[in-house]
Amino acid sequence: MLNVEGIETWYGAIQALKGISLDVEQGEIVALLGANGAGKSTTIKTITGMLKPSKGKIDFQGRGIVGWEVEDIAEAGIACVPEGRHIFPGLSVIDNLILGTTPRKNSSKADIDRDMERVFHLFPPLKEFKDRLGWQLSGGQQQMLAIGRGLMSAAKLLLLDEPSLGLAPVLVQEVFKVINEINKAGTTILLVEQNARMALLIANRGYVLETGRLTLTDTAANLLANEEMKAHYLGAHAHVKEARQRRREAGRSKANSSRE
Amino acid sequence: MDLSTNLQMLTTGLAMGSIYGLVALGFVLIFNAVNVVNFAQGEFVMVPAFVAVWLMEVFHVPYPLLYLITVVFMGAFGIAFQRIAYYPLRNRTFLPVVISTIGVSIFLKNGAQIVFGAEPKLMQRPTPPDALNVFGVFIDPQFIVIILCTLALLVFQHFFFEKTKLGKMMQATAQDKEMARLLGIRVAKMIAITFAYSSILGAAAGILVGPIFYVAKEMGGMLGLKAFCSTIVGGFGNVPGAILGGLFLGVVEVFAAYYISSAYRDGFAFIILILVLLVRPQGFFGEKIAEKA
């Protein structure tokens, strides 16, 4: 469904993405992982059109979407729940959800009502607080609202950027359960997450980003078992350990010589 | 110090405050949409006032139609303004934009003078000139019209923004432009509509206040500045803050002019502004914005 090839994106003067290629097949959950600053959000912004890549192409259902306006990409069927939720603070829960339907064409009121009921079913607190304004909701409720709003667009591909950020562990569990359910019901998902373990537990496949490059890709099960993952996240690569060892030895001799 | 005089002044203050509020509202909507402080907002009041007078004098257009034409004209004016004065500067930093809107303000003032002549004009009143006796208080009916019309406009605006999808889309654009785009909301269109509506608010203010003052090229200058003060006093970027700030300034101005000094009448708005900036810079209803390191 989504085919990204050789994307290079610049953030001002920094090259944030140095040649990214990934695929998302229909019906999958694909996890995009990596440490902070690795380029995960930049990848999402490039796909949604917020950032224009300097090189590479992106195909969505056979159509190249690089260079398209953000609004047009949304209408093509890609919905995004960006990092930090971004619900409209001055609008009510219902209004936020209704605005989520903006890219839909040819949907009847019945369709929209049905989808809203579905969102309320997935996230009961939203139903309870449906007239509350965005800023009055808690962090977890805002996250639910953001995802629900993403669902209201009846999008074919849902991009989720760090849905667990800032949420207490219990809520994280809830949210991932719902993400799984949404996927089983037919929505394809590209999931960006810092919490690699939780993401891989529900994903089919995963990609690991490190400073703008993809360094690891495999099925979720393999990645979970892979000790290398720890190195990618905690910088415990072999070459780093060696450098440290060398330096320690050099330091010892240097300290000795400076004492003379 | 009698009650009747005070009530009279209160009405005057509320009427002038309504005008300040309308202009302030126009300011705030543009600022929320595109982060620009429009120093030409006062001219959005002056231009329609001149247009209305011209239609009255030259074509003898009857009142309801007159207002309709003026309002439509200003809607188009707003969109033109956005295209010419704002759009080329949308990526510039603060200073060039401020100077540019000041330049437009001067352009409009002098343009009006050339097109309509240098003499101040009198706008005919739609209301009778005799003061109404309301419970022993003598009130200029035009003031009552101003207050009522402003209320009606606010009700309409509330309905539009809160109950229609387009209104919600505009609110969304003002609250989070990037997210709005991600949802497929055509932000460029929302911005154009914002400018148009802001100009229409100016048209309303111009038509309402025209009969009370002379319609002259300087009409908008002080008005715009005081409206700007209103938004800061009420809480910058805040819609209810703009209206309430305007009402507050209007009332305080009238009372201060009577009880303290009428010579410094124009200065009170700015004195209050400076006091508010010192004590509570976010205004009565605004929120603190801190710069992130």
Added chain:
Amino acid sequence: MCMNPRRVKPLLFVVLALGVLVFPKVVSSSYWMNLTNLAISFSIACLGLNIVLGYAGQLSLAQAAFWGVGAYTSAILTTRLGMPVWTGMIAAFFVAAFFGVVLGIPTLKLSGHYLAMATIGFGIILQLILINAIWLTGGSDGITKIPSPWIGSLELKDPNAFFYVAAVSLLLFTWAAIRLKGSRVGRAFMAIRENEMAAETTGVDSTYYKIMAFALSAGYAGFGGWLFAHSASHYISPDTFSFEQSVMLLAMAVLGGNGSAMGAIVGAVLLTLLPEVLRFLKDSYMMVYAAGIVLVMIFMPGGIASLVKALKVSHRLAEWWNAGSAVTQEIAGVASAGNGSGPSKFPATVADGPRSNGALLTVKGLAKHFGGLRAVDGVDMEVRRGEIQALIGPNGSGKTTILNMLSGLYVPTAGEIVLDGVMVTGQKPHVITTHGLARTFQNIRLFGELSVLDNVFIGQHCHSRAGLVPSVFRPPSQQAEETRMRKKALELLKFVGLRGKELAQAKSLPYGQQRLLELARALASDPKLLLLDEPAAGLNANETEALVELLFQIRDQGVTILLVEHDMSLVMNVSDHITVLNFGRKIAEGSAEAIEGNQEVINAYLGAEVGNA
């Protein structure tokens, strides 16, 4: 180019002097002479505006009001109290400057349109006072028969005679403004303009300098007002000193080119003479003028000065002019001496205190609450002298908040910070810098429009002293100080590897070099403790390697380093000690190996297994 710029400078002076002497002979009509005097009066006011807006970046729309204060002060003193006009001149400058301070103090925390509105309000209130304080100012009737200045027994009534006073004043004030720009005070102004937050953390007391900028610019305007009052029609009235006039002065400054003294003069002259030239436009003149302003903002926001600077001719002229200057020679000198490879030392005057492994920085119970959000929730930390410590943790764990509290940008909600025995909790950033702390920023906060060299100069602000007067008059002590600072700056730049880029504009540097420049600037203040906020963000592998080397060299010279970083390879490589945060609390600390194997840390980063999905 065969002419030595050193010989040309005095020649230029002679040419200017001759020009001034000859000018009135050339201009025969008194009408045009009066206009020239008016243009000079505006020019000086514009020079003042250029100082507060162009140099210091504070938008002031009250300049005409100060112009009026100067005019009225002198008019009142000379007509009512019979004082000599020269006394009036001095009074005009200082009374206006005083009002500048009055405006500057309450508006310190304001910027952007808030500041603009406050200055507009101030100007309008001042004008109202001029109109209504009839006992003092004569009200709307104004003040008439303002006397001309006398030199000995010569009354300078004739516009030609007055011109000499005006022209000499203009030359002096311009000279002062240009001198100011290239001095410690001028650099402080520009640092505030470019990035006030970084200026503060680099050691510049922004409060003091902002007030100084307002006072100075008001003083200039006041002097311009004095010129206006005592020339031409010898009559002033409040109508002249309006908001519209302030706008006109602003337009002049911006047309000429914000930040350029010569530009301010060109703008003022142009907009004073333009109405004469465009007289045929009659009523449409103002419209054309306004449209012109808008067009200039759209196509040439840097004004005429930017246009001139862009010309190739200007480049070559500037190069030739600078070739003889001390700066260039020193740069060449430092470059040729020591082309050696290997780690160089950087000039550090870090006091050789006890090199014990005591704690340099102690933090107890540090907390920061933003409303209900506990960004930092009771953290105890210690940074030992001479170590490199890393502060790590997932997104939102409070790392940058802690750095901001250490450097004085945030006032802690609770807790205390002790730096080398001094309690610095809640102090202002520039004060903390004098106690020996320097920092860099996550998003790089350089003084972009300034040169690389100037950025490092400003880093030395708190260890230099030249105030306003020495900056303009440049006595030997000031010159010696500048030479010392320049030498140190050049060596610092050599140390970080930016040799050859000294005169480049900071924002033109590629990203990696900008980070190095920020590092050099931080080192320039001789810090005991260096705080680095994500120093490797955006760097490629080679640049990161070079950074690691630099960090070790810096540490080896006795500077303690505390860094916040996401690049875990770097952290593991470089750190002697690591502190880990999560949700605003410290969850672990220790050596790299200890942290690597710490399960809580692993959970914090990789995510705990929460329930069954």
